[in-house]
Amino acid sequence: MEELIGLVAIVMVFSIPLTAIWTTHLRKSQKVKSSIIKDEIELEKLKYNNFLLETEKMRIDLQQKQANLLGSSDPLILDLQKSSKTETNTISS
Structure with missing residues (x-):
């Protein structure tokens, strides 16, 4: 015992x-796991901000291309514009 x-x-x-x-x-x-999670959250924030910036850039680029097409004197584009206007008028009537 x-x-x-x-x-x-x-x-x-x-x-x-x-x-x-x-x-x-x-x-x-x-503590290490906590620091890894903080880094991952920061990375996700950066990815999201990058996504917003790229989306805005593509939107601006699309607007510029549309403006260039509207100012074009190409007969095919003018015919497309006329046909889209007539379709819009018939749909709204």
Whole structure:
């Protein structure tokens, strides 16, 4: 019985530092995970802003191309414009 008490005392003495080491490790790993998640959130924000900028750039480019087509003197484009106007008028009537 005395041997069991000694064994329990030794296990208790060594388990306290091991528990401290283990909890320190868990805290550090949680900090690393937290930092990774923050970086991922920042990356998603950058991707979203980049998407908005590219979309705006494409919209402006499309408007410029439409303006160039409207100012064109190409007979095919003029015929398309006339036909689209007549279709719009018949649809609205």
